[in-house]
Amino acid sequence: MRETWLPFEWIVAMRFLREGRLQTLFIVAGVAIGVAVIVFMSALMAGLQSNFIRRVLSAQAHIQLLPPREVTRALRPDDTPGAPLPFAIVQPPLQRLKSIDQWQSIVLQIRAMPEVLVVAPVAAGSALVVRGSVNRAITIAGIEPTLYYRIVALEEKIVRGHARLTGTDIVIGSELARDLGVDVGDKLRVATGGVGGDASAVTLTVIGIFDLGNKGANQRSTFVALHTAQSVLGLPGGVSSIDVTVRDVYASERVAGRITATTGVEADSWIRTNADFFAAVSAQTTANTAIRFFVGLSVAFGIASVLAVVVVQKSREIGILRAMGISQAQIRRLFLLQGGLLGLGGAVVGSAIGAGALVVWQQTARAADGTSLFPLTLDPKLFGIALVLATVTGLVAAFAPARRAARLDPVVAIRG
Amino acid sequence: MAETRTAASAPASVVVALRGVCKAYNVGTRIETEVLQGIDLTVRAGEFCAVVGPSGSGKSTLLNIVGLLDRPTSGTMEVCGEHTTALNDGALTRLRGHNIGFVFQYHHLIGAFSAVENVMLPMLGAEGFPSAAMRSRAEMLLASVGLTEWQDNLASNLSGGQQQRVAVARALAMNPALVLADEPTGNLDTKSADEVFSLLRQFNVEHGTTVLFVTHNAALAERCDKTIEVIDGRVTAGVGAAT
Numbered sequence: 327m328r329e330t331w332l333p334f335e336w337i338v339a340m341r342f343l344r345e346g347r348l349q350t351l352f353i354v355a356g357v358a359i360g361v362a363v364i365v366f367m368s369a370l371m372a373g374l375q376s377n378f379i380r381r382v383l384s385a386q387a388h389i390q391l392l393p394p395r396e397v398t399r400a401l402r403p404d405d406t407p408g409a410p411l412p413f414a415i416v417q418p419p420l421q422r423l424k425s426i427d428q429w430q431s432i433v434l435q436i437r438a439m440p441e442v443l444v445v446a447p448v449a450a451g452s453a454l455v456v457r458g459s460v461n462r463a464i465t466i467a468g469i470e471p472t473l474y475y476r477i478v479a480l481e482e483k484i485v486r487g488h489a490r491l492t493g494t495d496i497v498i499g500s501e502l503a504r505d506l507g508v509d510v511g512d513k514l515r516v517a518t519g520g521v522g523g524d525a526s527a528v529t530l531t532v533i534g535i536f537d538l539g540n541k542g543a544n545q546r547s548t549f550v551a552l553h554t555a556q557s558v559l560g561l562p563g564g565v566s567s568i569d570v571t572v573r574d575v576y577a578s579e580r581v582a583g584r585i586t587a588t589t590g591v592e593a594d595s596w597i598r599t600n601a602d603f604f605a606a607v608s609a610q611t612t613a614n615t616a617i618r619f620f621v622g623l624s625v626a627f628g629i630a631s632v633l634a635v636v637v638v639q640k641s642r643e644i645g646i647l648r649a650m651g652i653s654q655a656q657i658r659r660l661f662l663l664q665g666g667l668l669g670l671g672g673a674v675v676g677s678a679i680g681a682g683a684l685v686v687w688q689q690t691a692r693a694a695d696g697t698s699l700f701p702l703t704l705d706p707k708l709f710g711i712a713l714v715l716a717t718v719t720g721l722v723a724a725f726a727p728a729r730r731a732a733r734l735d736p737v738v739a740i741r742g
Numbered sequence: 743m744a745e746t747r748t749a750a751s752a753p754a755s756v757v758v759a760l761r762g763v764c765k766a767y768n769v770g771t772r773i774e775t776e777v778l779q780g781i782d783l784t785v786r787a788g789e790f791c792a793v794v795g796p797s798g799s800g801k802s803t804l805l806n807i808v809g810l811l812d813r814p815t816s817g818t819m820e821v822c823g824e825h826t827t828a829l830n831d832g833a834l835t836r837l838r839g840h841n842i843g844f845v846f847q848y849h850h851l852i853g854a855f856s857a858v859e860n861v862m863l864p865m866l867g868a869e870g871f872p873s874a875a876m877r878s879r880a881e882m883l884l885a886s887v888g889l890t891e892w893q894d895n896l897a898s899n900l901s902g903g904q905q906q907r908v909a910v911a912r913a914l915a916m917n918p919a920l921v922l923a924d925e926p927t928g929n930l931d932t933k934s935a936d937e938v939f940s941l942l943r944q945f946n947v948e949h950g951t952t953v954l955f956v957t958h959n960a961a962l963a964e965r966c967d968k969t970i971e972v973i974d975g976r977v978t979a980g981v982g983a984a985t
Contacts, residue, residue: 334866341854646850649811650864651839651916653832736811740846 357672360625365680377700387569425564446473468555487534496530499544633727645739661728669720763817792963795972843913849905851897883911903934
């Protein structure tokens with residue numbers, strides 16, 4: 327035997343596979359195609375989804391804490407439950423801009439959570455930007471740049487100037503800059519109603535112009551330093567929201583629930599605020615899983631049917647092996663191994679084909695500007711999983727043929 | 743592995759003892775067929791017995807039962823010192839693997855392996871991993887059947903006579919106490935048949951291996967120590983018939 331390091335079952339299994347090389351080649355090709363489809367689709371879908379999610383989350387936090395909404399409490403003539411209200415119409419209150427109570431201690435509490443990466447306080451509100459006879463309604467967001475840029479990578483989206491915000495600086499979107507006819511270094515006057523209707527205005531210098539990839543956002547969004555926004559919006563020392571990023575974006579809803587339970591402040595995750603998008607991603611994941619399952623099933627049936635044929639073809643050899651004193655368990659292992667080896671062999675070839683297809687796809691599928699549609703990563707974990715799953719599928723598929731082989735009556739088998 | 747067992751002429755222990763062994767197929771149906779009908783048979787160590795009888799008389803069934811490949815419908819039997827009636831499949835397989843060698847009418851070598859690897863297979867199955875000792879024993883056995891220069895050829899590339907000689911070497915790989923040869927010369931020309939018979943006889947004489955040799959060849963049967971004649975599922979008295 328050339329395979330001196332291998333046990334009996336491995337040697338015989340490999341020789342049987344090699345002897346029926348055309349049959350082996352076909353089933354390995356079948357498994358390889360299945361694995362290649364799974365690898366290609368999984369990588370494509372994962373790339374697509376992570377690209378979607380990256381785009382969605384590139385301009386927003388995973389979790390946002392907001393101050394409680396104001397509600398109208400109707401006055402009752404007495405405290406008797408169920409007593410009739412004197413007024414039939416209860417008008418919903420106006421939602422005034424207000425700060426989150428004790429936000430500094432809340433920020434500390436959230437930072438202490440292991441799932442949390444970054445916590446950034448934000449003071450945001452509506453304002454009017456005026457330049458000459460033109461004015462535009464904007465959202466002014468006061469941020470602490472060092473923290474906030476770890477949530478929204480604004481620096482990467484700057485097309486002109488920079489985003490190093492100080493007291494009288496403002497960063498605006500490209501559409502707003504075009505509407506107002508301003509560029510880096512120009513001054514803008516920003517006016518707000520202020521809390522309680524006290525109007526305030528401030529003149530700010532444009533230090534950077536960004537492109538968030540969304541026309542609406544580029545028209546409305548502006549960023550200033552936190553204390554500037556607090557002053558302009560009439561929120562001295564206060565913040566209107568706390569933005570949070572977490573390690574696992576899919577765990578955002580769970581972490582948001584934990585934050586609400588811990589701090590008592592309502593926390594919305596991106597999953598809830600983008601419910602339709604998340605439902606679409608989930609549907610895509612389900613469809614992908616279903617496709618992978620059925621491809622895997624067809625691979626399993628392919629291996630099982632080939633091994634069933636092999637058992638019939640090799641029944642005489644099985645009988646002879648049994649006559650030599652080879653046990654039922656050894657025969658069973660021999661055929662299970664063949665299934666596992668077919669699965670593994672097909673997975674190795676299929677992974678290589680899948681990886682090649684991904685490289686080709688990435689080089690050929692291009693956006694109009696010539697850049698790749700979205701980045702694909704050849705995750706070694708995906709290939710590892712494909713190898714393990716295909717091998718296990720081969721073993722499972724071989725179970726019935728292996729049992730049948732082990733139970734062959736040696737006398738009948740030898741007689742053929 | 744001991745190379746020599748009991749000498750053929752020495753007082754010998756019983757290797758095969760069958761008492762009232764019956765074998766029927768399709769039991770309980772309208773087509774029930776009783777192939778063996780109350781076989782009583784004793785074969786002692788070192789005996790070289792011809793098993794003769796017309797086709798369909800039950801010779802192969804008898805060999806399959808003695809070889810523990812099949813179970814009797816009734817009766818008791820002892821093979822190589824073990825009462826086998828109550829043994830499970832695993833125990834029968836072990837007993838068969840270590841004590842019984844088979845040579846069939848058709849060589850039944852495994853085509854994916856070379857001659858020497860075919861001879862190694864029973865040892866490999868028993869021990870799990872191949873070893874140098876296994877290979878040297880297989881080479882020694884192939885040398886003794888005159889196939890040294892063919893040992894690395896695939897079994898399928900050998901002639902019929904050579905294949906049957908490899909099958910003889912394989913049957914002897916575990917140095918079995920008992921060799922069951924079911925018409926091993928049936929498909930061979932006279933010269934090859936004589937070579938195969940002589941090989942088995944040689945091992946019988948040199949190593950004390952007990953041989954049950956099914957044959958239709960009267961000349962070969964005459965060269966055996968005794969003849970067991972099976973007719974219609976019964977052992978009838980023959981030359982040196984078994985007790």
